[in-house]
Amino acid sequence: MASPQPLVCTSLHLPPDIQPFLRIHEISLHVFLPNLDRLRLALEADRDINPEATKIFYETRKVLRKELRKAFKVLHFAQEAALAYSKIIEALSERKSTQDAVYNVHRAAYTGRRCAEKAQEGMTVFRSELESAVIRVSATLDTNYKKGSKTPLTSTENTQSVSEILNAIDEFDVLLQQCHDHLATLVSQTKDKNCVDSSPPSEEEAQVILAKWKTFFDNIKGLWMDGVEIANQIQLPSLDNHPEASKIHKPRKKVPLWRTLFQRQIKRDSVRSTNVLRAPNDPEAAFVTSPSNGSHELQANMVTPALNLAEGPMTSRITEFPHADPTNGPSPKIPFRKRLFLFLAPKFIV
Structure with missing residues (x-):
């Protein structure tokens, strides 16, 4: 049985190698x-x-x-290029011009x-800044520690951290160069907007190339976006990484649901009772709207019966509510369990 022949690309192009792009994220x-x-x-820890x-x-x-x-x-523009390349295959399947899609890939x-290129320059800047910071911090710490004693930067663990960061910067520069070369190749391949239309690929070639670009995109x-969040965390760590995170996030005391509901009901009953028994401080100053002309008038009789000043001072009208009559004596004390049962039990109106 003959082995399948490798696919020869005529006008379409393979995606870049995904590894350097993934490695940039991994190092970060x-x-x-x-x-x-x-x-x-x-x-x-030694801030003080x-x-x-x-x-x-x-x-x-x-x-x-x-x-x-x-x-x-x-990585963002590599993703954009992959998305744009799928539009080339889509245009081919619909027998449309691919010029716009090719231009978007090129751009x-x-x-x-x-x-x-700018990121490579940035890594050079960061390496210089890190080396300078280590020297300045070491000099600053030496003035506050006894000679020969270990400082936060001279411990074995932290010295290893600095070394790993410097090595990662070197690898980062190599990875960025690889990404640059892959994208530069794609720029050269898509420079001519007619590169696909002038030599349409076979359907088999189009499907194979589409699958490879889809894998790259996925x-x-x-x-x-994840990388931007990593960069933000490096400068401004979240509270979860804070050394006193346990003090910042204080757990709330758990209160049983039944107790919360019961307290709310008592509060509502108290408000209702207060609203019913409260007498207006100045009944004659109550504003109501006149039904005839819509203007505001003072109508004391809308709140309380007209006062007869000849009868003397107005007495309390609380006796209109028999349950609130002070002469009835103190209300019997209802056990807590019974009050809870009365609150939770469903009420039916017959």
Whole structure:
């Protein structure tokens, strides 16, 4: 049985190698973020001794956030190029011109290539900033620690963190160069907007290329947004990473649901009772709207019967409510369990 022949691309193009794009995200998440956070926590533990060291390192993390966001723009435009390339295959299947789709691929790849160049420059800036910060922080800490004693930056664990970050910067630069070269190739391939229309591919070739671009898109989709969040976390860690997170997030005391409901009912009953028994302070000053002309008039009899000043001072009208009559004596005390039962039991109107 003859082995299948490899597919020869005539006018369509294979997607870039996905590995350097994925590795950029991996280094940011598993090298930059944890190691910089470890150094931050070590310096913040001695903030009272030397607050200047914490300030210096904060500026270093701020620089990395800015430069790392440039790197993830490369992933963003690689994703855009993959999405645009699927439109080329879609146009072919509908027997439409592919010129606009080819141009969109070219533009996304070109922008991604430029972003890769800027990101490489950014990594150079960050490396210089990190090395300078380590020297300045070490000099600052030496003035507050006894000679020969270990400082937060000279411990074995933190020295290893600095070394891993520096090695990651070197690898990052290589990865960005690979991304740059892949995107530059795509820019060259799509420079001519008629490159696909002038030599239409077979249906088999179109489907194979579409599947490969779809795989590339599925793997890179959303990584740039995740990368932006990683960069933000490097500069401004969330409260979950805060050394006193347990003090910041104080758990609320749990209250049984039945007790909450019962307290709410008592409060509602109290409000109703107060509203019924409360007499107006100045009945003659109550505003109502006149039904005839819509103007506001003073009508005391809408609130309380007209006063006969000859009868003397107005007496309390609380006796109109027999249950509230003070002469009836104190109301019998109802056990708590019974009150709870009366509250929770359903009420039916016959």
